[in-house]
Amino acid sequence: MMMIKFTDQKIFIFLKTQLMKKQTLMKCCAIPLAGIILVSCAHVKEYQKSRINDSEMILANKKVEKNELNAQSYREGSSGANGGKTGGGCGCN
């Protein structure tokens, strides 16, 4: 429990420092977030979801992309926020 608390505190300090330094993160988050929230009021009924439920409209990576994402996580320094792995295994950063 102590270790978790300690870890949380470190994460918080790191994020706070980064945010205060340049506020890049805020800009990157705020614009798309505001966009989604502002226009998210339209109520869509189940029978109106024929396009939303199309297999190409899925809000995730496709299964066929799985190994491509794995290769990217090996060759690039960043990973995550795409449903893929964020660590674990040899070579993954």
Place this chain on the structure above:
Amino acid sequence: MKKICLTVIGMYILMAHAFSQVSIKDTSTYKPKKLKLDEVNLVSSYYNQRADKSAVMGGTPGPKGIGDVTDFANGIDLKFISWDGKHRKNTLTGGIGIDYHTAASQAYVDSNGHARNNGTRIYPTLDWTIENEKKGTEFGIGAYYSAEHNYYHSKGLNTSFAKKTNNNGEFSVKLTGYFDNIKMIKPAEFEPVDSISNVSPTDSVVYVTTASGTTKALIYSNGGLISRGSKPKLPSQSRNTYTASFSFAQVINQRMQGSIDMDFVYQDGYLGLPFHRVFFNNGKDTIENLPSERFKFPIGFRLNYFLGDNIILRGYYRFYIDNWGLKSHTAELEVPVKITPFFSLSPFYRYYVQTAVNYFAAYEVHSPTDKYFTSNYALAAFKSNSFGMGLRLAPPKGVLIKSLSAIEIRYSHYTQTTDLVSDIISMNLKFR
């Protein structure tokens, strides 16, 4: 390699055969249903990379093709579904993947390029979710294991919770832990001589640790080999990764939906790899040394829009920052075009840019007084571009046979400003 190919072909035939026997019964009145195979996915990929720099060689610009890699990956997922007495949907997904790779740099874990340059990775997964459609909630747990012979073992556990909102939104949380064990296989020049051989004038045991990590005990008598003994254990180090993932997805209107994904990642333990060399500016070499903690914060946004009747725009953007000094931006646009309702082509383009970590320097640039150092170009500053095309075929009567409900094929060409070029072709066969 031949065995893996034959196994994969065998799996494909088995799936086609198994589903061809399925009969559909009328289930108009509700009653609890036993676990039943619902879907099988087979994913195969072939990856080919050309590069002239490698972390094993400390980023040295020498031998041409030292960063070349090939990888033949195959995976199978089986999804079982059942309904319990409380009308809850239970989904059990089991999967296994097998990769066979060759890496030119792996041969240079020893000092003269004679080490083994190939390997196999096996990674089974098991996930269980329980969904209450009335309440709009879903709870899940999962386990993961990955092993590459002699190099590492990785175990993972996860738990997740999702809740639908009244306004076509869904919020989800996932907690994941990966617990790795990395074998300390150092380049041959860093193995102390005493650990490699222990020769006596008469009967003796010689421990031979090859550069690829295989350690054998050879028993000699009067200079001649008489038997192979037990295999001593290699030392290892641990690496842990803890991730808290948050996601919110929202239907915006009849044609548009979007999502936000955030991960908070904390890693501790041995975060480098013992066979990555670093050459100092005094000409001497050592192995990379990186801090034992890392915080990562990626945040991603997706926005999908159905334009007209045949075109879909799939947009993705990710911002990433960590405490090693690496920042990155990823932007991707995929445009699936429906040629017919059951056949689509999806061209895509991805742009990626990252800054270097604070501890990166090229070949013979680091000073011996540096505290942390690496010459792994995955942590260097670079830009990358990738583009390609996907194809999806999902006719209602199946592809060739009824049980093969969809085929997806995807090709991607990737270039990095570190002179790395790669191609990957993947195929997903979906059986229902």
